Amino acid sequence: MLNLFRPYINRRALISVRNFYNSIIHPIFSIFSPKMDPDDAPEPEFDPRVPSIPVSYPIKTLEDLKLRTYFDSFHFQFNKASVPLSGSGVDGVSLPNRRRMMVCHDMAGGYIDDKWIQGGTNGDAYSIWHWYLMDVFIYFSHNLVTLPPPGWVNAAHKHGVKVLGTFIVEWGDGSLIANEFLASNTVADMYAERLSELAVALGFDGWLINMEVSLDIEKIPILKQFVSHLTNVMHSSMPGSLIIWYDSVTIEGQLNWQNQLNNYNKPFFDICDGIFMNYSWTEDYPRLSAAVAGNRKYDVYMGIDVFGRGTFGNGQWTTNVALDVIKKDDVSAAIFAPGWVYETKQPPDFQTAQNRWWNLVEKSWGITRSYPKLLPFYSNFDRGNGYHVSVDGRVLSNAPWNNLSNQSFQPCLEFFEDTAIEAIQASIDFKEASYNGGGNITFKGSLEGNSYLKKRIFHGEVHMGISPLHFTYSVKSEGSSKIGLSLEFENTMDIKKKNTSILLASSEDTLFTMNQFSSKFDNVIMPRHVKKTESGWVINESSIILAGSTLTKIHALCYKTPSKSSEYNSILGHLAIKASPENMGFPPASEWNVKSQNVNWKSGSVSLKILWTLSNGVGSVFSKYNIYVENEEGKSVKALKFLGVALVEAYYISELLVPAGISSLKFIIQACGSDGALQELVDSPFLRLSVEGS
Secondary structure, eight states: OGGGGGGGOOHHHHHHHHHHIIIIIHHHHHHHSOOOOGGGOOOOOOOTTSOOSOBOOOBOOHHHHHHTGGGGSTTTGGGSOOSOOOOOSTTSSSOOSSOOEEEEEOOTTSOSGGGBTTOBSOTTOOOOOOGGGOSEEEEOOSSSEEOOOHHHHHHHHHTTOEEEEEEEEOHHHHHHHHHHHTSOHHHHHHHHHHHHHHHHHHTOOEEEEEEOSOOOGGGHHHHHHHHHHHHHHHHHHSTTOEEEEESOBOTTSOBOOOSSOSTTTHHHHTTSSEEEOOSOOOTTHHHHHHHHHGGGGGGEEEEEETTOSSOGGGSGGGHHHHHHHHHHTTOEEEEEOTTHHHHTTOSSOHHHHHHHHHHHHHHHHOOOOOBOOSSSEEEOOOOSEESOEEETTEEEEOSOEEOGGGOOOOOOOOOOSOGGGOSEEEEEOSSSOOSSBTOOEEEEEEOOTTOOEEEEEEEEEEEOOSSOEEEEEEEEEOTTEEEEEEEEEEESSOSSOOEEEEEEOOSSOHHHHHHHHTTTSSEEEOOSEEEEOTTSOEEEEEEEOOTTEEEEEEEEEEEEOSOSOOEEEEEEEEEEEESSSSOOOOOOGGGEEEEEEEEEEETTEEEEEEEEEETTOOOOOOSEEEEEEEEEETTEEEEEEEEEEESSSEEEEEEEEOOTTOOEEEEEEEEEOTTSOBOOGGGSOEEEEEOTTO
């Protein structure tokens, strides 16, 4: 019921309404509700100890937090993030010393499509792809302990963005919970250590602490001890981790949102890594907060509620109004509930509306994050959802799917409000063919004569030594349409020429290409190797040596060879940049230990958990694993089926149908390298399972 009024009520009103709802409506409903028919009984309560399709879920009670029951869950292993945080800041772990962007995800209570760790079936699931505009991502819900689903952690970490979970105490039961975990300094320390243990074990980067309750004044010193101890334990166990305080209860014990940094909330700010200010601030509050924070002004994050509930600038399509003020006063920003675009179904469609909304953020705030930085770099432009899955241009599945862990490095495509002014439109397209995964960049429009157009893909920071860089990219084009890569370098060794532009041209018609572009680029390089696949993809390979330079910008260059038609249509399938022309090596199947657990045969189907490790005990260095099954009848193979993707060295298969006459099932685990290379299926580790009763 509350969701109907969500855009119109502020936090204080929301708490009052919820408390009234809990104290009045629920008892009345329980008195007059009819007794349930046994046939209409609800599904059995979720038991995390029982093997089932892996899901992410929160911790709802202090008792479960205290007893560490989460670690006994069947789902624990699957909830571990597999992507470490890529380097950020001066030392690789600290936040940059500038104003920052924090984004707090609040989507319909949390744990929707994103709870399915191994992937769901919603091809239109919500995701974020503008990571280059943010520094910290918070996964928020109204559960006591909100643990970020690993898909969000993996996607954010890949782009260098830190991820926080949420510890929240609120509503009618909040005071009872607060009194329990603040019973003494010893008890508070224990709960702080439990939270730290969870973050370290699951691989996310800290916590947002939200104490939206009033407290007896004698509890405040214990609360400060809790925040201080949590901060210290997190820092010692995970360098670069963050504890952020939400502007809620004051140092006097009153639940009184200040909307600015002042004497009522600064004691909490002083013992953690930053403060997330409430949204109802006025124009001078960012400046006043910066003055109070002193040399820690970037640790003040001024809140903006995208739903617009009492927020400065009214959020929604005017969120940039608040950002402009925050930017002017040089403090940080905290955007709450950007999923407003998705939840309210902003027209004309989610992708367009999402790009339009984040474009407002970019125009106000600017790009804050660059990639590629480290090699190898690989992107297939997959957003973590779609309508098919491909490997090397071959379609493995045509079923809709979502899995944020599959999200690849996201291009920072420019958005144009008026598409009529674009000769060529560039967009991620889930429906067009993909080279790998379920995404691509599709370029459509028209080009006249010898005209060409550059389209932004990445802002990079790759430092080159004396060795060459090796570029590989796949293209599928119609007619005379061509795509090259336009690269920009900053030179640190040649003081006479600071910038260098290079075109990695597409294959075919070398003379035409050189004549058209040799005067427009410092160097035009034709591919050293070209491969064409049966599915129509063209893979171009090129190398560059530019010692002492830094690769800063990568654009797609759209152009045409001579043709009567001006129509342009090309697809960019993937981009790989490596320091070596060789692909990553893979251990043979004999070097892997593969086993099964929890095998359960039932009515012509089987459920089981597959686990694999390298025999030498060395931890895996692979980015993910494609999982397949072959139906075997004696010595002949009847079918090969793609099952999904694993990000950890385990995969759970639920109620897999086994056709009649099949004698065994061969589960194949295909390792995928961070450079985009794939292990050959014939060399991949596998598990053979005899069919029960065959």
